[in-house]
Every structure is written in C-alpha cells, then in structure tokens.
Amino acid sequence: MALLLTIESQISALTQLFTLTGGNLTWTNTSNWLTNNYCSWFGVTCDQNENVVKLILRNNGLTNRIPEDIFQLVYLQELDLSENVFFTRIPAQICELTNCKQILLNKNNIQNEIPQCMCQMQNLEVLDVSNNNISGYLPNCMSQTIYANCNNIHNEISYKLANMTEIDVRCNTHITNCDDAQLNNNGVTLCGEHKCEETCENTQPNLMCKTHYSYSDLGYYVHEDHIAEFLKSAEYTGI
Numbered sequence: 001m002a003l004l005l006t007i008e009s010q011i012s013a014l015t016q017l018f019t020l021t022g023g024n025l026t027w028t029n030t031s032n033w034l035t036n037n038y039c040s041w042f043g044v045t046c047d048q049n050e051n052v053v054k055l056i057l058r059n060n061g062l063t064n065r066i067p068e069d070i071f072q073l074v075y076l077q078e079l080d081l082s083e084n085v086f087f088t089r090i091p092a093q094i095c096e097l098t099n100c101k102q103i104l105l106n107k108n109n110i111q112n113e114i115p116q117c118m119c120q121m122q123n124l125e126v127l128d129v130s131n132n133n134i135s136g137y138l139p140n141c142m143s144q145t146i147y148a149n150c151n152n153i154h155n156e157i158s159y160k161l162a163n164m165t166e167i168d169v170r171c172n173t174h175i176t177n178c179d180d181a182q183l184n185n186n187g188v189t190l191c192g193e194h195k196c197e198e199t200c201e202n203t204q205p206n207l208m209c210k211t212h213y214s215y216s217d218l219g220y221y222v223h224e225d226h227i228a229e230f231l232k233s234a235e236y237t238g239i
Contacts, residue, residue, distance in 0.1 A: 006074065010052050011038050013072035021062040021084075028061045051075035058104070059083035066105075071096035080104040082128065089113075090129070095120055106130040106147065114139055114148075130168065138169070148172065 018033055027033075031042040039046035045054035052073050058080050065088035066081065073079075076097050086108040094103070095117035106128045113136030114129060125144040134151040145166045154174030169175050 007050060009072040010075075013067070013069045014038060014041065014044065014052070014055075016067045016069040017062075020067045021064050021086075026061040026063050028059070047075070054078040056080045057084070062086065064088070066091055066094070068093045070094060073097065074099065076100050078102045081108070083107040086110055090115055092117055094118070097121065099123055102126045104128045106132070108132055110134060113137060116141075118142070 015034065018027075018030075021027075023033070024030060029042045032040045033042060035041070038044060039050055039052075043055060043057040043060065044052055045056070047053045053075055055073065055076060056078070059082070062081060062084035063086065066086055068091045070079075070091070071093035074097070077099055079097065079100055079102070082104045083106070086105075088110065089112035090105065090110060092115045095115055097103075098121055100121060101123055102125060104126070107130070110129065110132040111134065114127075114134060116139050118124065118127070119139055119141035124142075126147075127142065127145070128147040129151065130147045130149045132151055134148065134153060136153065138146070138148060138153055147166075147168045149168045150171035152174070153169060153172045
C-alpha cells in the first residue's frame, strides 16, 4: 500500500509539473506525457522499482513557476530544469529531495534567495543556479560544488564553505571577499567577471554559456569549463 501511494504521489508531482509549467501550450517536447506509463514520459527516468530517479527537462519551454509538489519525487537523484523560463523563487519544498545529487536550475529567471534548508540535503553534490536573478545570501553550509555566477548575491564567502570542491560566484558584483577565499583540498574558487561574457551587464537567461558536467572517478561532478583545472589539481596532489 505504501509503495502504491509513493508511485501515485510521484505521478501527481509530474502531472502538476506538466500542468503548471505550460505543458501542451509551451513545452517543446511532450512525448508520452500523461499517458499510462509515466516512466516513458519525455525526460523521466525510472529505476527497476518504477521510482522516478531522473527528471531532465533542459531547454524544453517550461514557464511560470517550479511547483511545490515536486518534493513528492522522493527518489529523485538528478533534477535538470535549466534553460527554461521560470518567474519565481526556488520553493523550499525542494529541500525534501534528500536523495538528490545534482540540481541544475541555471539560465532561468529565478529570483529571491537560495533556501537555507538546502543545508539539509546531505547527498547534494552539484547545485547550479547560475544566470538567474538570485539575491541575498549564499547558504554557508553548502557542500561539494555550487555554481552561482551571474546573479545578485552580495554576501561574503563564508569560511564554513571551505571544504567545497568548487564555488563559482563570478558576475556577482557585491561579493566582497571572493579573491581572498581559500578552499581546502585544492578547491576552485572563481571570482570576477563571467568567463563566457566580456561584461556582466546582462544576468538574464539569454547568457547561453554551455553547462555540462562529467562524473570523475573520485566521485565529483566537474563543470566542463574546469576539467583542465581539475586534472591539473589531481596531478599536483598525486590523486
């Protein structure tokens, strides 16, 4: 019974996502959506128990807002809603996706702060919220890798972030101590102007820098822009 309820809640969450983000009106690819086999819906990947473990809807015409019901996808490990057109904040309910390893929300029009409750997402390895309109403070508890470049973040880089693998906060003109921030374990801190643009005048989603990741043997997701830096660091440390 519990398994059935979990499956029903996942279908409900996906249906809400489709309905509230444009669905048949704005989505580029709607293949199989709302048919009986939800595991065959475009962008949805299920495991052997028919639980949704990946949701990849990059650049697919989603709009409006990220539905709060998304938290019902409790088995989700990878969420990619990048390069769409959302006009809202990141819902706090996203923090309940405690199995998620990678969340990509870059190149949207997401506003307000990154929810502090994301500190509770102990399995999260990569968070990409670059090229949005996020303001306020960077949570000082994030782990592994965060890409927050081209936003309106204005706090200092906290010493509590020192164990991260990479922080990218370029094109955030109000961060005061980025150049002085030091990460342990040869982590990478990126400051200043955005690498893909000569200036930071436009921080909206038409900044179409490529954003792709590869999973290294060490268990890290590495941004394609920094593969060379990562390999150099690995060679230097004898990894």
